[in-house]
Amino acid sequence: MRIVNWNVNSIRARAERIGAWLDRSDADVLAIQELKCKDAQFPREIFDSRGYEVAFHGLNQWNGVAIASRVGLDDVEIGFDQMPGFGEDLAAEARAISAVTGGVRVYSLYVPNGRELDHPHYAYKLEWLDRLRAVAAARLAADDSDTFVLTGDFNVAPLDEDVWDMAEFEGATHVSDAERAAFQALIDAGLQETSRPFTPGPGVYTFWDYQKLRFPKKQGMRIDFQLASPALAATATNASIDREERKGKGASDHAPVIVDYDV
């Protein structure tokens, strides 16, 4: 089963490209982040017309997550247990959705950006990741053979080699000790990142800023991942990052992360 996660940076602006990508991707499951639309605006015909079921969650022009699958889609869950909110009313944002597909619970996650180290959004990001860790740990405690995967835009570059130049990120989010510790805590809980073993760095990225010719200069960040439960991770056979999809006019600033599992 081929599971893909992709931050599309607006599903409406990207609708044609996503359809064309689906036609050549052989994806069984596509976990999408940054829809940038409300549910009523979601262009579900992209998926309907190609035989994919789709579940989506969008509250406004920010965030938004979805899962499309051609191998079934059941038990859809919005958010996760004790997912923190943000803002004056601490309202939940549209950053998490999951469903059981092909026997695997697949999460589509858009981790908060953090903005600045001293911004409330940063504390929110760390708390969000910690609550996510608790959910993963609870799943494994209940059943250590559970097959599930946390996919999406984690907005953390876990290793120095996951950015093109650490000096450029002095004092910035995405590379701080606390963010990396929050990511490592997911690994320590028992999850395994399944794309990196097949796509080793350095110089391998999933995101390139639109600004400053970052893509042609090969200056990117690896921040999109698949964190699989041990039982699922053991079946991973291959992975790739579709950097071709980052090329040309109308590309998302993130590339699809593709992992094949023998399930």
Added chain:
DNA sequence: ATGACCGCGCTACGCGGA
């Protein structure tokens, strides 16, 4: 290569992204 980001929203520049 003397250029230099994109999408969104009560159309105009501010916000968010990373």
